[in-house]
Amino acid sequence: MSSTPALVLGANGHLGKIVAADLAARNVPLVLFGHSSLPASSDGVKAVQGSLVADDPGLAEALKDVATVVHCVSNPLRTQEIDVGGTQALVDTIKKLYPSAESQPRIIYISIVGIEEHSDYFYYKAKVDAERIIISSGVPHTILRTAQWHPFIKVIADQFLGLKDPSADCYTVPTGVDLRPVSIEEVGGKVVELVLSGKAEGCLPDMVGPEFLSLEQAVTIYLKSRQSHAQLKLYDPVSPDYPDSMFRAFNGNARDPIDPKFFILGKQTWEEFLNDPNSRFW
Numbered sequence: 001m002s003s004t005p006a007l008v009l010g011a012n013g014h015l016g017k018i019v020a021a022d023l024a025a026r027n028v029p030l031v032l033f034g035h036s037s038l039p040a041s042s043d044g045v046k047a048v049q050g051s052l053v054a055d056d057p058g059l060a061e062a063l064k065d066v067a068t069v070v071h072c073v074s075n076p077l078r079t080q081e082i083d084v085g086g087t088q089a090l091v092d093t094i095k096k097l098y099p100s101a102e103s104q105p106r107i108i109y110i111s112i113v114g115i116e117e118h119s120d121y122f123y124y125k126a127k128v129d130a131e132r133i134i135i136s137s138g139v140p141h142t143i144l145r146t147a148q149w150h151p152f153i154k155v156i157a158d159q160f161l162g163l164k165d166p167s168a169d170c171y172t173v174p175t176g177v178d179l180r181p182v183s184i185e186e187v188g189g190k191v192v193e194l195v196l197s198g199k200a201e202g203c204l205p206d207m208v209g210p211e212f213l214s215l216e217q218a219v220t221i222y223l224k225s226r227q228s229h230a231q232l233k234l235y236d237p238v239s240p241d242y243p244d245s246m247f248r249a250f251n252g253n254a255r256d257p258i259d260p261k262f263f264i265l266g267k268q269t270w271e272e273f274l275n276d277p278n279s280r281f282w
């Protein structure tokens with residue numbers, strides 16, 4: 001195994017934490033980069049606090065002598081500055097520190113399925129722009145687009161559709177929201193596999209869960225998992241505002257039968273996630 005460290009950007013985040021813990025358990029030397037405070041450096045793990053913006057001294061420090069950069073940074077409230085500008089700062093800093101292409105570390109970027117189709121949604125536009133910055137930079141890279149993760153769908157149901165209140169007898173659910181719910185642990189496992197492969201693989205096939213579900217079906221399964229007989233009231237998400245704008249962006253996420261040739265397939269279903277006592281909820 002390479003003794004050159006892997007850098008995890010966004011090591012405090014949901015996915016970053018899973019990837020960092022898995023790599024540490026495999027004794028892969030690590031550099032953890034976070035915006036808020038990180039656990040102290042320890043044997044084989046260097047922690048660097050900083051911001052993914054141009055000329056941040058922490059970013060340059062974190063990038064020194066690494067073989068791989070796992071980019072899990074995102075800030076939906078500051079997409080232009082962090083998702084787009086931060087990705088530009090990342091490739092610029094890599095090119096400055098490693099002028100020869102052969103010595104540049106590889107970027108593994110975590111993106112989302114179907115973003116071009118809905119690039120009028122501000123978050124997806126930022127993801128498209130970030131991907132383009134990486135692809136056009138010439139820095140070696142692997143881009144893994146995944147469908148929505150199970151805990152994120154639970155947050156949507158709890159917070160946007162009101163399921164956090166289990167006593168309601170009716171919930172209002174948007175129609176036309178297409179999901180391929182996928183396990184965040186399986187996504188983390190795939191990212192670790194990509195780190196260990198040592199290869200820059202370009203744009204990978206989409207990683208999706210084993211089944212297609214509309215949000216209505218996902219909510220029905222969720223209610224069943226807690227023995228609720230609440231009714232659903234469906235509506236068309238036409239408002240220009242959030243969260244309807246997000247719901248529309250989930251439309252059209254491949255309803256066709258999944259051909260494993262064209263996808264990286266997760267195994268865990270949404271129902272299994274909800275009923276597994278070890279599941280991590282956010």
Ligand SMILES: NC(=O)c1ccc[n+]([C@@H]2O[C@H](COP(=O)([O-])OP(=O)(O)OC[C@H]3O[C@@H](n4cnc5c(N)ncnc54)[C@H](OP(=O)(O)O)[C@@H]3O)[C@@H](O)[C@H]2O)c1
Nearest residue numbers: 010012013014015034035036051052073074111148149152
């Ligand atoms: N949720 C899904 O279903 C899903 C599906 C497909 C792809 N993705 C993508 O996967 C990636 C990771 O998602 P996640 O849910 O793990 O994200 P997350 O938990 O929100 O973590 C994002 C990380 O970005 C860091 N960050 C924010 N601003 C920063 C800055 N200026 N400098 C440095 N770090 C900064 C945060 O650091 P601090 O915590 O230290 O502030 C946080 O650790 C995102 O790009 C997302 O688009 C998500």
